[in-house]
Amino acid sequence: MRNPPAKSRRNFRLPHPQPLDALTYARFTGIPTFLRLPHITQPAELEVALIGVPFDGGTTYRPGPRFGPRHVRLQSAIIRPWNPVLQVNPFAKLRVADFGDLPVNPLSIEDTFLRIEKGMTPLLEAGVRCVCVGGDHSISLPILRAVAKKRGPVSLIQFDAHSDLWDEYFGSKYSHGTPFRRAFEEGLLVDSEVLQVGLRGQVYGEDDFDFARAHKVRMVTAEEFHKKGLPTVQRHLRAFRGKPVYVTLDIDAVDPAYAPGTGTPQVGGLTSIQILELVRALRGLDIIGCDLVEVSPPYDTGEITSLLAANLLYELLCVL
Numbered sequence: 001m002r003n004p005p006a007k008s009r010r011n012f013r014l015p016h017p018q019p020l021d022a023l024t025y026a027r028f029t030g031i032p033t034f035l036r037l038p039h040i041t042q043p044a045e046l047e048v049a050l051i052g053v054p055f056d057g058g059t060t061y062r063p064g065p066r067f068g069p070r071h072v073r074l075q076s077a078i079i080r081p082w083n084p085v086l087q088v089n090p091f092a093k094l095r096v097a098d099f100g101d102l103p104v105n106p107l108s109i110e111d112t113f114l115r116i117e118k119g120m121t122p123l124l125e126a127g128v129r130c131v132c133v134g135g136d137h138s139i140s141l142p143i144l145r146a147v148a149k150k151r152g153p154v155s156l157i158q159f160d161a162h163s164d165l166w167d168e169y170f171g172s173k174y175s176h177g178t179p180f181r182r183a184f185e186e187g188l189l190v191d192s193e194v195l196q197v198g199l200r201g202q203v204y205g206e207d208d209f210d211f212a213r214a215h216k217v218r219m220v221t222a223e224e225f226h227k228k229g230l231p232t233v234q235r236h237l238r239a240f241r242g243k244p245v246y247v248t249l250d251i252d253a254v255d256p257a258y259a260p261g262t263g264t265p266q267v268g269g270l271t272s273i274q275i276l277e278l279v280r281a282l283r284g285l286d287i288i289g290c291d292l293v294e295v296s297p298p299y300d301t302g303e304i305t306s307l308l309a310a311n312l313l314y315e316l317l318c319v320l
Contacts, residue, residue: 014045017097019081027077033098034133035076035314040097043126047094048320050313051123051132052101053116053291057109058138058176060169062263064296065136068309069101071297072133076310083318086280090317099123109138109174116142117149124150131316133309134293136263137164137176140248141183147246147289148188154288155193155243156180159278160250161200161222161266165211176263176294184215192216193243195236197225197278198253201266222268230277240285247282247290247316249275251309259308261300272308279315290316 019036033039034050043049052069059065081089090096102119105111116139123130124146132143137160147154158164162177165184169175173182183189194215200222203209212219218236225232252262255269270278295309 014095016091016095018091019079022080032070032073032077034073035079035098035310037091037097039100041099043123043128045095046097046099046123046126046128048096048129048131048317049099049123050096051099051120051130053104053132053135053139054101055104055106055112055134055139056136056263056296057106057112058136058174059263060175060177062296062299064261064298065134065263065294066106067297068135068293068295068306069133071300071303071306072292072295072309072313073098075303075306076313078307079310079314083315086283086318088318090314090320094317094320096317113142113145113174117146120146121149129287129320130289131313132291133313134291134295137248137250137293138174138179139293140291141174141179143289143291144179144183144188144246145186151244151288153188153190155240155245156183156189156195157237157240157245157247157282158194158196158250159198159248159253159275160196161198161252161269162250162264163196163199163212163217163219165217166208181211184211192218193240194218195240196220197233198222198270200268222270225270225274230281233278234281237281237285243286244288245285247287249279249290249292249312249316250294251292251305252294254308259305261296261298261305262294263296264294275308275312276315279312279319283319285319287320292316
């Protein structure tokens with residue numbers, strides 16, 4: 001991992017923020033924050049900011065991801081600090097805290113995009129890596145705009161049932177199905193350095209893949225993953241080593257049997273352990289930021305989707 005920028009190191013003498021001790025403060029007590037971390041809004045005190053983006057104005061089917069950050073916070077109370085698989089305590093390695101929610105405009109996707117980009121700018125300028133919890137997948141576009149202003153175009157690893165490369169919905173260029181097409185068009189992503197894992201389900205026609213082919217998007221479908229397993233993804237990941245990578249994880253990459261609380265469920269997806277292993281496989285990459293999106297609590301069952309999302313949020317911290 002590259003050393004953090006000098007700006008982000010200036011207050012490293014401060015004690016690292018830590019989750020509340022569950023043996024002192026029961027998990028069902030206290031103010032809900034991501035992973036029971038302190039709420040810190042000063043970029044200079046952080047290396048990693050966990051940020052809620054409660055917006056679902058880009059959904060085209062089932063609404064509800066606006067409630068995702070709140071429910072992921074609630075379910076993250078069960079997370080313990082030590083990861084025995086990756087052999088790391090991310091809170092000992094990184095200064096990480098809950099930054100809170102970015103302000104959104106539920107009546108305007110364009111204004112929300114401006115607010116997200118503006119809200120992230122001070123963090124990125126301070127060298128903080130942002131881990132955002134949505135919200136629908138449209139929020140990835142303004143996040144990438146803010147990242148590109150600081151770092152230029154980046155590589156992308158996307159876990160998703162859908163490519164989100166469509167041109168428009170109902171005449172609108174902005175939705176949760178279009179963010180990465182806009183990102184390519186705006187020069188935010190590098191051709192041939194985008195990997196999509198978990199794609200499956202029906203499309204409108206064979207030409208739906210034309211845009212991806214034109215930009216040399218690497219794809220591992222769910223069917224291919226089920227047949228060939230983790231090694232087929234690991235082979236692709238080698239091409240991303242040493243490059244600045246943004247990671248986006250749509251919870252619908254996971255089969256609705258394991259993650260029913262999402263806006264556009266698609267059968268035949270990944271299991272809980274498979275998505276955990278895929279995230280862990282990112283270890284060693286230069287991950288400059290990430291998001292976890294499309295958790296829709298109104299369609300959840302026993303909060304199992306929010307619980308999985310909370311665990312994936314923790315795993316993302318561990319691979320940072």
